[in-house]
Amino acid sequence: MRGSSVEVAYWLMVLCYLGRKHLVTSGCSGRCCRGRNMGCSSTDWRMDRTYGTCYCDEDCINAKDCCFDYFTECPAQDCAVGAWSFWSGCAKPCQPSVRVRVRHVEQQPGNSGDPCPWLEQRAGCREYRDQRGTHCGLHSGPAFITSMKFGNRRPKHDSYGNPLEAGFCVEFKLESRTPHCTVENRPHTHWMRYITEGFKVCVACEPPALRNSSCQGDGQEADKETLLDWQAVGNPHCRGTWRKIQKTPQCTCPTQHNFIFT
Template identity: 30%
Template sequence: MEFLNISVVLGLFMVAVVSGQDDVQIKHFTGCESAGLCCDAVNNTCYVPNARRIDSTIGQCFCDSRCLQMNDCCVDFEATCKAKDCIMGDWGDWSECSNSCGLGRTTRKRPIIQLPSFGGKPCPTATKEKQSCHGEYGCLQQSVEYSREEIREVGYIIPANFSIYRVSEAYSPQHDIRKNLFFKNFDNIIPRRTAYKALFRVTHAGRGCQKSEWAKVLKKGDQVCVECQPTSMNKRLERCRGHGVFRANTTWKAIEVSHCHGKWEMITHHDQGQLCKLSDHSFVLV
């Protein structure tokens, strides 16, 4: 009797299993889209069994980006898993100079808007740029209250036409490849700061200036443009001595002209990166 009961239970269980098999629906995937597969790089698990390949054969086809090289993609791979190139955003603004008074560094970045996928073009490695800068916003040297050193200095000048900085390509950082040449050859000798200029009004001039062809324009009341160039900058100060103080009288002296010296008032702030227009009234500090 016990054996009979076991047989009946086992028979009912088998019937239930067989009956359950009739309700199971085995879904057949036809490609990457129906299987919901799209994989980047090499992925041996990213495949669809018994589906049509890109070469029109039937079998195990893949949905990873390497399948194009292996020629075993599913037939709908290119339509479903279309390659996406990296998309970069625009460069942002340059940051403030890292040094508020003196030589520093400024940077800018650009964002990655879309990462590459499925074999698309990769993102460039350069997402950040940097360059040297010279901060002046935190300097106290152009405030009369804190500029006693500048006020006491004498600005020694020559005509701008005589400046080697203007006539020698090796010294010019203003154009293309010469900028790199300039910094490479002279980085250990002169500051990396760019040239700057300011306008001065002559308030006094010695009589000896009238004996010189180029210095005779230095007359009381005349306005002159004066440059400070990297080749003349003091390495420690990163500026030219005697470059003036805004709205203050300082002393100047013409090089190799006897008794040609005087006073002038700086009437514009220093204009970084600019040179004076060449004329009889343009000078450089040395």
């Protein structure tokens, strides 16, 4: 009887030990892997309420074979990025070009967290002095336009704090545009999709374009029958023609149809 009791006690100790070991090493405790990793596995209850081999890698959500504690042991970690840098200068002086700003990843995404957003932004631009600081001279040719939201970043005061001239707005009816305005899919060209034939658009003429005689194509000296040329900054293949409707103090078109001379 004693021997039997000792044997029972022994097996109870073994089972207790194994049970503790199972609790420590089972599930996803200490096992959180990126991507699809077949070696990132355990033996425990799965999320589908079956017992057996389960996984703790990011792909287990799609495969539906995660261990029961995956979401608590491997919480989602969203990507975190820093603030945008200052805008660079235009890539090419004295002609339509692009400027760039960037931001950096401060925390990589993990465990199926949200991916990182765009880390680079581009915007159409045009500078009025070359690399030596010499004035570029008068502009000739088509009117160069960009999105009003890019124009909103322009300074409203000069270096002495004086407010710059307010400028004006010109309404046009778009007569034609090339297919290239809609096929481009880069972030800084999305605004060009709203350049639609037959629609009215508003184009603002503000400093520095105003004081550098760069609002060519604004139709100030033309009548309503004159066909004028325009071109989108940031995509030289997006161009077309328009006719002047009227000049106004401010632009009143819908947001997506407000542009600015560069």
